[in-house]
Amino acid sequence: MSPLFERDREALRADQLEQLQLERLQALLARLRRNVRRYRELLGDARVESLADLGRLPATTPENLVEAFPYGMFALPLREVIRLHSTVGPDGRQIVVGHTRNDLDQWGRLVARQLVAAGVTGNDVLQICFGGGFFGQALGYMRGAEVAGACVIPEDPFHVEYQLDLMKNYRATVLITTPSNARDLVEVIRARRMDPQALELRALVLSRPVGPEVREELETGLFARAFCGFGLPEILDPGLAVECPEHNLHVSEDHFLVETVAGELVVTTLAREAMPLLRYRTRVAAQLECVKCPCGRTGVVLRPGGRLDDRMTVNEVPLYRAQVEQFLAQTRIGRQPFALSVAGRTLELAVEVSEDIVGDKMGLLTDLKAVLESEFQARFGIVADLRFTSPSRKPA
Amino acid sequence: MSPLFERDREALRADQLEQLQLERLQALLARLRRNVRRYRELLGDARVESLADLGRLPATTPENLVEAFPYGMFALPLREVIRLHSTVGPDGRQIVVGHTRNDLDQWGRLVARQLVAAGVTGNDVLQICFGGGFFGQALGYMRGAEVAGACVIPEDPFHVEYQLDLMKNYRATVLITTPSNARDLVEVIRARRMDPQALELRALVLSRPVGPEVREELETGLFARAFCGFGLPEILDPGLAVECPEHNLHVSEDHFLVETVAGELVVTTLAREAMPLLRYRTRVAAQLECVKCPCGRTGVVLRPGGRLDDRMTVNEVPLYRAQVEQFLAQTRIGRQPFALSVAGRTLELAVEVSEDIVGDKMGLLTDLKAVLESEFQARFGIVADLRFTSPSRKPA
Numbered sequence: 001m002s003p004l005f006e007r008d009r010e011a012l013r014a015d016q017l018e019q020l021q022l023e024r025l026q027a028l029l030a031r032l033r034r035n036v037r038r039y040r041e042l043l044g045d046a047r048v049e050s051l052a053d054l055g056r057l058p059a060t061t062p063e064n065l066v067e068a069f070p071y072g073m074f075a076l077p078l079r080e081v082i083r084l085h086s087t088v089g090p091d092g093r094q095i096v097v098g099h100t101r102n103d104l105d106q107w108g109r110l111v112a113r114q115l116v117a118a119g120v121t122g123n124d125v126l127q128i129c130f131g132g133g134f135f136g137q138a139l140g141y142m143r144g145a146e147v148a149g150a151c152v153i154p155e156d157p158f159h160v161e162y163q164l165d166l167m168k169n170y171r172a173t174v175l176i177t178t179p180s181n182a183r184d185l186v187e188v189i190r191a192r193r194m195d196p197q198a199l200e201l202r203a204l205v206l207s208r209p210v211g212p213e214v215r216e217e218l219e220t221g222l223f224a225r226a227f228c229g230f231g232l233p234e235i236l237d238p239g240l241a242v243e244c245p246e247h248n249l250h251v252s253e254d255h256f257l258v259e260t261v262a263g264e265l266v267v268t269t270l271a272r273e274a275m276p277l278l279r280y281r282t283r284v285a286a287q288l289e290c291v292k293c294p295c296g297r298t299g300v301v302l303r304p305g306g307r308l309d310d311r312m313t314v315n316e317v318p319l320y321r322a323q324v325e326q327f328l329a330q331t332r333i334g335r336q337p338f339a340l341s342v343a344g345r346t347l348e349l350a351v352e353v354s355e356d357i358v359g360d361k362m363g364l365l366t367d368l369k370a371v372l373e374s375e376f377q378a379r380f381g382i383v384a385d386l387r388f389t390s391p392s393r394k395p396a
Numbered sequence: 397m398s399p400l401f402e403r404d405r406e407a408l409r410a411d412q413l414e415q416l417q418l419e420r421l422q423a424l425l426a427r428l429r430r431n432v433r434r435y436r437e438l439l440g441d442a443r444v445e446s447l448a449d450l451g452r453l454p455a456t457t458p459e460n461l462v463e464a465f466p467y468g469m470f471a472l473p474l475r476e477v478i479r480l481h482s483t484v485g486p487d488g489r490q491i492v493v494g495h496t497r498n499d500l501d502q503w504g505r506l507v508a509r510q511l512v513a514a515g516v517t518g519n520d521v522l523q524i525c526f527g528g529g530f531f532g533q534a535l536g537y538m539r540g541a542e543v544a545g546a547c548v549i550p551e552d553p554f555h556v557e558y559q560l561d562l563m564k565n566y567r568a569t570v571l572i573t574t575p576s577n578a579r580d581l582v583e584v585i586r587a588r589r590m591d592p593q594a595l596e597l598r599a600l601v602l603s604r605p606v607g608p609e610v611r612e613e614l615e616t617g618l619f620a621r622a623f624c625g626f627g628l629p630e631i632l633d634p635g636l637a638v639e640c641p642e643h644n645l646h647v648s649e650d651h652f653l654v655e656t657v658a659g660e661l662v663v664t665t666l667a668r669e670a671m672p673l674l675r676y677r678t679r680v681a682a683q684l685e686c687v688k689c690p691c692g693r694t695g696v697v698l699r700p701g702g703r704l705d706d707r708m709t710v711n712e713v714p715l716y717r718a719q720v721e722q723f724l725a726q727t728r729i730g731r732q733p734f735a736l737s738v739a740g741r742t743l744e745l746a747v748e749v750s751e752d753i754v755g756d757k758m759g760l761l762t763d764l765k766a767v768l769e770s771e772f773q774a775r776f777g778i779v780a781d782l783r784f785t786s787p788s789r790k791p792a
Contacts, residue, residue: 070565070567082542083547084548086562135550135552139538146500151474154532169465169490381554
């Protein structure tokens with residue numbers, strides 16, 4: 001059996017877990033009622049006697065988080081909150097996630113569970129390379145590594161060749177990165193005709209779940225065992241679940257009470273202090289499965305699916321159509337109609353321009369294309385490929 | 397008198413300090429002799445009876461750190477080291493700095509001294525914006541903020557307009573950033589015809605010392621009191637000294653024994669575990685001044701000057717000529733002669749090309765310019781402006 005970081009928490013028996021969850025849920029309701037106006041109004045005098053009552057409690061949506069921006073969902077005064085992470089919500093509007101000191105400490109322990117499942121010990125040298133723009137996730141993995149006692153190289157060069165040099169120079173044994181960046185590394189290793197076994201890598205921790213084909217490609221290309229993290233930026237990312245050596249993604253059920261409602265993953269945070277959430281509709285499709293796993297972890301197994309809203313992902317970066325709309329409205333393109341599609345790691349953006357511009361002002365369009373693409377990169381960290389189209393003629 | 401974070405350490409009497417430094421120096425010598433082969437050989441049976449003996453101890457140079465790469469200067473096994481930061485040394489070669497858990501905890505307290513001197517309390521919301529590529533410094537300030545109990549927004553968008561939006565949305569009260577980025581923010585505020593008093597900023601912590609003119613420009617433009625940090629990436633950056641409200645930069649002398657040798661700042665680390673350094677030649681010009689400061693801090697006042705080696709700084713990023721040389725050698729430019737100069741925030745790079753290329757291959761050169769400039773940005777995070785020149789004719 002592989003080691004468990006918090007065996008007394010990760011291998012709880014069903015009855016122990018149920019008891020713990022019920023107690024924490026009851027305490028949560030009391031805190032929400034006392035400290036968050038929105039929940040006080042929604043909850044009324046609702047009580048829970050057993051976990052079966054959960055279904056009658058009100059849900060929280062991503063829209064609620066956006067409306068409460070910045071501090072309306074906090075259950076403690078800002079004085080107690082020592083960290084603010086932000087993420088993008090529906091319509092491209094901002095969501096802020098607060099953490100107290102206890103929340104951050106707990107985050108470290110939840111991430112350490114994943115790292116220990118991936119075999120990380122105090123002898124490992126961890127390279128965390130997200131390639132920019134993923135500060136929040138990188139910080140989560142750093143905290144987990146510190147708790148696990150491993151040595152962290154926090155350098156985060158954009159350039160994948162440099163990442164490989166770092167890995168060689170420091171003799172990194174574990175790489176934590178996005179699947180896209182891991183694939184870039186595999187390509188550089190191939191292009192250099194380098195034997196991946198010449199690296200000291202043992203394990204690869206990926207920032208999100210990948211399918212078996214990608215996993216195998218990366219495991220072969222980097223000669224390391226791959227493990228996938230799972231998280232939700234509105235709550236914690238990483239840290240919601242642990243992928244064990246059997247490739248089962250076990251939810252940390254002592255901290256997160258999970259349901260599926262019409263195929264959507266719904267999460268209740270049982271122990272978060274700064275921003276506890278009741279029945280949060282994640283907009284992520286998922287299945288939950290009770291598995292008797294040989295790894296010893298008893299947490300329910302999560303099989304995550306795709307997004308249930310119009311969030312796109314371009315080269316690991318989340319993006320909503322509304323964000324592009326707002327961005328274009330602030331530029332010389334104004335409010336022209338446009339079409340979006342994702343091609344590989346590039347966002348293809350086709351903007352309609354009126355006929356008097358097309359044809360005689362090609363130079364202007366070329367300049368505009370360059371300016372917009374570079375602005376896009378700076379704002380979203382995404383490579384966009386901008387094309388101009390002429391307006392479709394409407395039948396008279 | 398303004399608050400001090402560790403009064404018993406920051407306001408030591410001369411005799412107390414001397415006693416503490418001597419004890420720590422003796423312990424340091426014992427540790428170095430026991431654990432670092434290089435120092436064992438250099439130290440021989442040298443003993444110190446008083447601080448006056450310091451001058452007879454061997455020095456450590458940046459070249460020594462480069463030669464020991466990666467782990468040769470560590471005084472503890474890698475198992476005890478939980479963080480590796482790297483920086484660039486002479487000839488553009490890499491230097492690695494290791495930290496134990498105690499080193500990181502102490503780093504947090506040293507940075508908290510600076511933050512408390514800048515008036516930071518648990519009620520403050522700190523925005524840390526370094527604009528990419530300064531992960532190490534950002535992590536140091538985050539750790540200090542956590543120790544001081546302040547709330548941190550770790551978002552680090554490249555785009556300065558977004559930084560300003562964050563500052564407004566989260567009602568940040570303290571901004572921690574580089575002088576260049578602060579100046580960009582001032583420009584955006586002016587361009588938007590915004591009143592800086594509409595922000596909630598009270599204090600501005602700058603990543604390095606600036607002169608009185610820049611300080612005033614930034615204080616006026618952001619309507620906040622400015623404080624400058626000081627550090628050396630080979631040891632700790634930030635964390636070596638604290639700028640008090642009187643604008644005196646007090647060395648944290650309980651941790652760092654400082655001298656000047658021929659105008660060069662020389663630092664001995666008194667309490668670092670992973671990578672203690674004896675009489676480290678910093679290649680930074682400096683003056684030390686004993687000042688009876690009304691702030692109550694008794695640490696010697698440091699007046700840092702410029703670099704004493706050929707390190708350049710382009711838009712806050714350190715750069716050696718040798719790095720550019722190595723970079724060019726790997727490109728299609730090969731080993732052509734080149735000239736470097738810094739213009740504002742841009743590195744101007746003039747590469748000599750032979751006559752057969754100049755004239756008839758303008759298109760090729762244009763492409764090459766674009767490719768090299770973008771590679772430069774990716775590798776160094778520096779904007780380069782590449783020009784091609786023809787070789788100077790040598791007299792026959």
